Each structure stands twice: as structure tokens, then as C-alpha cells.
Amino acid sequence: MLGRLLALPLVLGALVVAGCGGEETTGLEGADTTNGRELFLAGADGKQPCGSCHVLADAGAAGTVGPNLDTALGFSCAQGFEEDTIYEVVLRQIDLARGNMPSDLVTGQDAVDVAAYVASVAGKDIEGCDPSGDRGGTGTGAAETTQAGG
Ligand code: HEC
Numbered sequence: 001m002l003g004r005l006l007a008l009p010l011v012l013g014a015l016v017v018a019g020c021g022g023e024e025t026t027g028l029e030g031a032d033t034t035n036g037r038e039l040f041l042a043g044a045d046g047k048q049p050c051g052s053c054h055v056l057a058d059a060g061a062a063g064t065v066g067p068n069l070d071t072a073l074g075f076s077c078a079q080g081f082e083e084d085t086i087y088e089v090v091l092r093q094i095d096l097a098r099g100n101m102p103s104d105l106v107t108g109q110d111a112v113d114v115a116a117y118v119a120s121v122a123g124k125d126i127e128g129c130d131p132s133g134d135r136g137g138t139g140t141g142a143a144e145t146t147q148a149g150g
Contacts, residue, residue: 025112028087028119035110036117044106050114053101058121066101074123077131086131087119 040059043049051061055068073086094111097103106114123129 025109031116032113033117036113047105070123074126074129077123077129083119090118091115
């Protein structure tokens with residue numbers, strides 16, 4: 001009897017850890033962009049892959065349901081937004097998925113990897129955008145918006 005009472009909290013604790021609560025992710029720095037690229041094209045757990053709805057030249061993806069990510073994110077990139085900002089934008093979109101995009105197509109470290117991959121390549125063919133060019137930079141750029149008049 002006492003044994004059963006003690007075991008219950010342990011089981012519940014294990015469930016919480018296995019669920020979303022205790023998941024550790026690397027963030028942009030330690031992300032595996034090779035895994036991110038694969039997930040972008042193949043999807044995770046049988047869910048729809050990003051590439052089925054989005055254009056992303058680096059991945060060879062040509063989906064037309066959602067916005068072209070080279071254009072949508074490349075524009076921000078060319079405006080001087082840093083890679084980590086774009087990474088945050090993509091990660092948030094995966095998590096919250098405004099509009100007609102299903103949420104949580106990838107989760108945890110997979111979501112980090114996909115977002116890091118997208119941030120590292122989106123819009124790289126757009127003039128003025130060099131997504132991975134500033135890698136390792138000091139990260140001051142985003143605050144520094146110089147707006148020379150028209
Ligand atoms: C079923 C189709 C579909 C899939 C699959 C999909 N998306 Fe989307 N995505 C959309 C649509 C539609 C929008 C536009 C949402 C809106 O604002 O109405 C969007 C918007 C976005 C945006 C915002 C673009 C902007 O203009 O700011 C990003 C970033 C994005 N998706 C990334 C991803 C990533 C990464 C994946 C894979 C994990 C993915 N999407 C999978 C349909 C999809």
C-alpha cells in the first residue's frame with residue numbers, strides 16, 4: 001500500500017519530463033542545420049513538410065500554399081535584420097503559426113534546427129542579403145537602423 005502511494009508521484013514526474021516541459025534545445029548556436037534542411041523537405045512524424053507549402057531555393061522547395069520564404073525573409077535580411085532575428089521569427093511562426101499554417105509541424109530541437117536552417121539560407125540570392133555572412137558577428141546591427149530619407 002505504501003509502495004503504491006510512493007510510486008504515483010514518480011510516474012507523474014516521468015510523464016512531465018517526457019512531455020513538453022523538460023525539453024532542452026540548443027538555440028541557434030548549436031543547431032544542426034543539416035537536420036533542419038532534411039526536416040524542411042521531408043517533415044517530421046509524417047506531418048506536412050515546410051517545402052510542400054513554401055518556396056526556399058536552397059532546399060529546392062517550390063510549394064506555393066504559403067509565402068515564398070526567400071522573398072518574405074530575404075526582404076528583412078536585406079533590410080539588415082540579423083540571422084538570429086530571422087531565426088526567432090521562423091521559430092515563432094512554427095510554434096504559433098498565425099494564419100493558415102498548421103502549428104507545431106516540428107517541435108523542440110527539430111524546430112530549432114529547421115528555424116536555424118531557414119535563417120541561414122532564406123533570401124541568400126537577394127541583393128543585399130547575406131544571411132550567414134555575419135555569422136559570429138557581435139549582433140549589434142538590429143538596433144542600428146539608419147534611415148536615410150527617401
Ligand atoms: C500547409 C501549408 C504550410 C506548411 C506545411 C508550412 N507552412 Fe509556413 N506558412 C503557410 C501559410 C499559409 C503562411 C502564411 C500565414 C498567414 O500569415 O496567413 C505561412 C507562413 C510562414 C512564415 C511567415 C512568413 C512571413 O511572411 O513572415 C514562415 C517563416 C513559415 N511559414 C515557415 C514555415 C516552416 C519553417 C515550415 C515547416 C516547419 C512551414 N512554414 C510549413 C503554410 C504552410
